[in-house]
Amino acid sequence: MVDSHDEHTGDDVSRKLREKADFLLSREKGTVYKDPGGRINVALVYPNTYHVGMSNLGFQGIYGLLNSMRDVVCERAFLPDDGDLGEYARTQTELFSLESGRPLNRFDIVAFSVSFENDYPNIAGILQLSKIPLRSSERNFRHPLVIMGGVCAFFNPEPVSAFFDICFIGEADEMLPEFLDLCRVSGKKPGILKKSVSISGIYVPEFYSVTYGKEGNISKRYQTEGTPEYVKRRFLQDISQSKITTSIITSETEFSEMFLIEMMRGCPWNCRFCAAGKIYAPPRRKDFKVIEDETRKGLTKTKRIGLIGPSLSDYPQIKDVLKIPGVDFSITSLRAGSRSAELVSLMKGHRSVSIAPEAGTERLRRVIDKRITEEDILNTSELLFAGGIETLRLYFMVGLPTETREDVDAIIGLVKKIRSVSAKGHITLSVGTFVPKPFTPFQWHSMEAPMEVKERLKMIKKAIPGIKGARVFHDVPKYAYMQGLFSMGDRRVSAVIEKMLKTGDWMKAAGAAGIRESHYIFRRKDFSEILPWDFIDMGVSKEKLWAEYRQALS
Ligand code: SF4
Incomplete structure (x- = not known):
């Protein structure tokens, strides 16, 4: 003290x-x-x-x-x-x-x-x-x-x-x-x-x-x-007991003057590439009564309330929440589906919504177990634009396991189809490079080679601006590979971070530390390999993850 x-x-x-x-x-x-x-x-x-x-x-x-x-x-x-x-x-x-x-x-x-x-x-x-x-x-x-x-x-x-x-x-x-x-x-x-x-x-x-x-x-x-x-791994059994709320309201943040309420923790969907489903398991919901109380508390500080959670359209009383009077609620990300489109009409003055198809083809969405169909995506997009949304943000990834250039072409095709069901509003694509994460079935998988990732991004960047009202943003692959190294690294990787204090550049730092990044990010691992994070008991068995990995690849 x-x-x-x-x-x-x-x-x-x-x-x-x-x-x-x-x-x-x-x-x-x-x-x-x-x-x-x-x-x-x-x-x-x-x-x-x-x-x-x-x-x-x-x-x-x-x-x-x-x-x-x-x-x-x-x-x-x-x-x-x-x-x-x-x-x-x-x-x-x-x-x-x-x-x-x-x-x-x-x-x-x-x-x-x-x-x-x-x-x-x-x-x-x-x-x-x-x-x-x-x-x-x-x-x-x-x-x-x-x-x-x-x-x-x-x-x-x-x-x-x-x-x-x-x-x-x-x-x-x-x-x-x-x-x-x-x-x-x-x-x-x-x-x-x-x-x-x-x-x-x-x-x-x-x-x-x-x-x-x-x-x-x-x-x-x-x-x-x-x-x-x-x-x-420890988790709070009942998130209605959680004291996690916005403590300080300020205009100097992304969520300017907004009071955030966590409605759900953990995600029931368990998409194979996403760590959230495993590391925040089990999925938990905050009681409606507690959300009402937190909203009242938030309203004493600001008029803007933001709802946080991985799949809010699954919250059973979501419509009741959005109908709480006097509140300008904000949900920025929705799961493609008719229920999500319905919710938009309840979000007064909301201009922009994101949905995440992640992949262009049904095949690849099955590999990653993203359980939304092309029909879901098209219907939701149409309803969102009809409901007054001005910008639809779509999240995709390149370099996913088993992805081919046909899958990338299909991303472009999907955007064209969305445009054909609605000529209204803007479409913004946000494209990231796939990074395998611990405790997902893809923890044994390699990242795609840099030249190929660049080529796939180039295909998207070339085609999207030609579609009316559509534009594209993407990550810088170099930093996705850095993320891969840090995500799947072991204790030796700390030397890279230390060297970065001098060089700033992670690849030079890896060279100086004698670390071969390919060992961590460009290699498929065997089931028998001891992974750096195996000492954490996440509550999911390695056997189960491996079986899911094999199923995904098949
Ligand atoms: S990608 Fe979204 S829907 Fe899928 S498990 Fe992660 S949070 Fe849930």
């Missing part, structure tokens, strides 16, 4: 950077300011910019949850905007928290909420900017406890495990109260590490070691300090 006399005044902080922080704070409603003295001080860090981090409901919710505890003070920190890094370097300013301007290294706990693998290099950058040694093994009891939470922690924390003292394998709203009880009695490293493993779902990477065979695969994992061989 931080003593009052230890309080940092923020004198070492550049005035320009402090003014920027003050500007952001001045735009916020709901910021919590507490005296740090005698409390457990947590710096909650989002490893991307303020704009991105404050758009994340999980991050916002954990801020509120921690600050609801009387003996905890939680302040936020983010990756500085690119333009501010020079000022940090020039003034030798250490990264500081928004609320009190204290350097992160003065906190008891620095907790990262990590939602995207491509933010891993930012974790290293933030620790460096905070003058906190990067590797857990280089830190001692004088340093803050550095914790990883968020979805990346619970499907494969191994590529960044060297940087963290503790990883939360599971939903933080389930695990945090128990962990803080431990902090109240156990103090600092190393004592707290040894005691924390008694909490189910807590992973202390330094208590495990890994050996590798000649071919570079994991040959064995060992554990010490009485830690379990498998760490069980």
